[in-house]
Amino acid sequence: MGTTALESFKDITSGAAGGIAQVLIDLVKVRLQTQGGGGNALGLVRSIWTKEGPLAFYKGTLAPLLGVGACVSIQFGAFQLFRRRLEEYRRIYPADAKTNSKSLSLSDFYLVGGAAGLTNSIISGPIEHVRIRLQTQPNGAARLYSGPWDCVRKIMQHSGIKGLYRGQVVTLFREFHGYGIWFAAYEGFLSMAMAWEGVKDRRELASWKIAACGGLAGEALWLGSHPLDVIKSKMQSDGFGRGQKYLTMRDAFRQTWREGRFRGLFRGLVPALLRAMPVSAGTFATAELRTMSLSNPHSQRLAALLSRRHPAVHYANNASLTSFQSRYASTTSGNPETLPPHSKLPLKILLRSLLVATISSHRILLGPSLAILKFLNDSHRAWVFDVQRNPLLHAILKKTMYNHFCAGESRHEVTSTIAEIKRMGFRGAILTYAREIVVDNTTEEESGRGLKEMDSASEIESDAGIDAWREGVLETADMLSEEDILALKLTGAGAAVSEALTSRKPLPAQMESALADVCSRAVERGARIFMDAEQISVQPGIDAVAIDLMRRFNTKERGAVVFNTYQAYLKSTPDTLAQHVALAHKDNFVLGIKLVRGAYISSEPRHMINDTKQATDDSYDSIARELLSQGYRDYGVPGGKSFPDIELFLATHNKDSVLKANELQQTRAKEGKALIKIQYGQLLGMADEVSFSLLQLADQGVDAKGSESDAPIEVYKCLSWGSLGDFGVHCVEERVMEEAYIFQLIIAEKIEISKSVHRTLIIVRLTRRAHRSLSRPHLTHPPTTPLPSESRHLDGIPDNPPNMAAKGDKIEKIITRLQARIGEGQFYEAQQQTRVVAARYIKAANWPAAIDILYNVAQSLLKAEQGGSGGDLAVMLVDVFKQAELKPDAANKGKLLTLLRLFAAQEPTRKKFIGEIIAWSSKFGEYPAGDTDLHHVAGSLYAEEHDAYEAERHLVLGTKDSAEVLAKMEYAWYKxxxxxxxxxxxxxxxxxxxxxxxxxxxxxxxxxxxxxxxxxxxxxxxxxxxxxxxxxxxxxxxxxxxxxxxxxxxxxxxxxxxxxxxxxxxxxxxxxxxxxxxxxxxxxxxxxxxxxxxxxxxxxxxxxxxxxxxxxxxxxxxxxxxxxxxxxxxxxxxx
CATH class of the missing domain: 1.25.40.10 (Tetratricopeptide repeat domain)
Known part of the structure; x- marks a missing residue:
């Protein structure tokens, strides 16, 4: 929670304090608004006290009490959010706004307040509807509802969710107009008070004057919006069916006007005004008080602390925090300094995970939640319930469930999500353009979003579906960067493609062309492609397409670009995989294998699926074990054929399976055996314990047993993207149902998430205590004079500790061992083990050791003409320079330029390496466009290779000698x-x-x-x-x-x-x-x-x-x- 998060917390807590008090004498107002005939407020109060007792004044409000406070919290949080956005647009800065030297106009405050009211209305509408029905129902035995939940149940039984939102249109009008007046009036009265007192900062005003401004704003709110509130109360207390009196908002206005003219529209105004003055005064006074208290220096330091991944380590010497760590830290490796897996998640995501896990693990919550999602998934709903057209509903769903499971609705949102998960430590993202046809093999019916049945040959020949699929997939591919993965569902291209896959006929020529374009685009971006598994009716056709693409794109030099998916729950999968291993051996291509358990169990023929879950688990683990051991059926075993080149991706939420596979890979690496490339992946928003357990092992450089790891551990998250209306609600519904299927696992994960939330909140509390202790004047502050060992630097790198010679010998041995692997031709193993070892030293901030290892091994790989592996380590070396914040001095540039000159001219990794070293020198050097020496060498290399365009880009930004190189190149080109x-x-x-x-x-x-x-x-x-x-x-x-x-x-x-x-x-x-x-x-x-x-x-x-x-x-x-x-x-x- 950084500065923005602290401001949001401040805004929301500011509103919560005054919201609960708003229920006072609300019963009087509602009764006056909805009852016919005359009467006054005092007479009604006397009548209620006599007939129903004093507690009747809280009738219908005790249960929704928290909801009312939450509504006001939302109002204040949304108001401040919209206000900050508008101030940013108008270039008004916080210091200006606080002193009113430059601020928004009253009309601006009206619009911002109205927007806050609209945001709140999506919650306040149902809450106030239930409250009004409870307040206006008969007393005693004739009452209709036993409580708020009974009221909700009966309304939904009669009219569904739509019934809860009765009167929502007039509620929208009231909220926008009323809260626009409220906030604008408050700011207006506050400006008048500041001008009267001659002060420029609102914090200089006395508290009672701030409260008075708030109270007057409350009076203005009800004077301006009371007629709308009367109509809302009448509509929400109206009967259903034959008992309904008001058909529409317009009809309610007409009848109210006919019955009492202006008097009818302002019935109940007196109690509303009596309530508004103290409640509004208290709300704004509390808001300003909370704002001031949360804006002090201690709170700002707290925000800075909470923005870090592990807040506790920054006060490790504090006794309370040290005891906290010893009490709560636990890990599978037994390392007491490591927090549990979920501790790597930010608090915001932890709370969102807890919400989803709670819904998925409670049957009472799951049913209604799925019903709501199904209801919202209907695109033909009225705009109030249309997630795409209703901005408030869209915002609520997107900020909660959608963002938990999906990557985003636009390119910017998707790339931001991918960048965020990479910052958490994930190797990359698997991005899917999710559009498919699902065939129920029990009924042989098709279903799909955005698809329609093809009724004639002319429609089958139509290429509209393929064009749309190609466009969407290429757009998705453009969002990827190197190491990311594009997941394809072929049935999303329409019924013509699905028919070809089902009948095992060749794909339409247009689809063949689209697939070639997609694969070429992925190769250009350094990404890979997953051919997702689908139902058994189309899977053989998909297998054939995937194998054909592997033959074309999965070369020995490039590695596996295309992966096929194999579902372990199918009895036929081991035999299918054996056939494909044989084809890879025969045709000499790299076989890309993505292994899953399966996703279509509810619609597949039962006899084709393993009899028990245990059988599927055994099949999955057996396939993974045999592939990692490089012995599958007749291949790689004594007396058999040689094992082909294979790359494996384990996509599973089963923690045991991934830990077994990782343990086997680490064991083989320690024994010096040949390795295949293996990576792991889970869905976004699911199985975070599995994902972060693997990331922790990678960070610690250990395997599941706590021993040092020699093989890399690379983890991915699978993301889907699309608009909330067209795809998002459907995706969220599917994910929630998937979590419901693994009920026991979700309960266990919910417990772990709850512990992590509790742990994080304790850290917050202990951090505040640490702040208080550190701020005491009698405490001695740490010395600011650096120690002698800290003041000595060589080439921008701190000196090694006293046992430098011993550590130097160890580094030399590591480098020698890795170079020996290269000499034996085990290039991939050398590269991967170098990454693991270097990561260990990087984690310990031992920059010299990491640099020596990466530089020497990268140099050896490049000399061995292994540009891809050597280039990968060279780029990692630049990352170390960035983390260590090293300057581009002669020594550091010398290392990088030595590696640059070793690259082959056509090596794709070289261009990325050049971009990285220029970016590093730009950030830490004196030239904003990058170091001139680096530009000169890069440009000169391009000039020697006659790559004029790249040479021009760099030579223009090079040294004084670059002009001669550029002129000679241009002249040679001219000739x-x-x-x-x-x-x-x-x-x-x-x-x-x-x-x-x-x-x-x-x-x-x-x-x-x-x-x-x-x-x-x-x-x-x-x-x-x-x-x-x-x-x-x-x-x-x-x-x-x-x-x-x-x-x-x-x-x-x-x-x-x-x-x-x-x-x-x-x-x-x-x-x-x-x-x-x-x-x-x-x-x-x-x-x-x-x-x-x-x-x-x-x-x-x-x-x-x-x-x-x-x-x-x-x-x-x-x-x-x-x-x-x-x-x-x-x-x-x-x-």
């Missing part, structure tokens, strides 16, 4: 073209340097290019022109080259008039090269102060100001252009 194109190639070197403000380099490029051209072409008739200030060569047949020379001369002299004359003289020649126009406009503005033509569209102007660049390399600050024409690799994630 392969026509002679009259010389100015175009010269400009490719000159313009980029001018656009980054490097005039000297631009002159160097022109001089070298012109000299080479003159020397190689004696017949050009070149004329040398000399003056007191400059020498110039004139090429009679190349006017544009002359223009470039004269342009540089005008820039050096800073002569705008000369530039204008030059532009006029050569205008006809320049017009033939349209690509120069924009560059010349920018140069004119940079060097001569001539404004560029502007578009009149203010939005475009704003975007230009937001996204305009700055100079790179060593360009002088004052000469940097407003718009960059060279794409400088200055940020992380460049490539």
């Amino acid at each position: 392969e073209d026509d002679s009259h194109t010389a100015p175009l190639y010269a400009a490719r070197a000159i313009f980029p340097y001018l656009l980054v403000g490097n005039v000297r380099a631009a002159n160097t490029c022109y001089r070298l290019f012109a000299s080479s051209l003159s020397d190689d072409n004696k017949g050009l008739g070149v004329q040398d022109v000399s003056s007191n200030s400059a020498d110039l060569r004139i090429f009679p047949g190349l006017p544009l080259l002359n223009f470039l020379g004269l342009l540089l001369l005008a820039i050096q002299r800073g002569a705008p008039d000369a530039y204008k004359q030059l532009l006029a003289k050569y205008s006809s020649n320049i017009s033939e090269v349209s690509a120069w126009s924009e560059a010349l406009e920018i140069i004119a503005e940079m060097y001569f102060g001539i404004s560029r033509p502007r578009q009149s569209n203010p939005l475009m102007d704003m975007m230009g100001s937001l996204f305009g660049g700055a100079g790179g390399g060593g360009a002088p600050q004052q000469r940097r252009p407003a718009t960059r024409r060279v794409e400088a690799p200055a940020a992380e994630g460049l490539d």
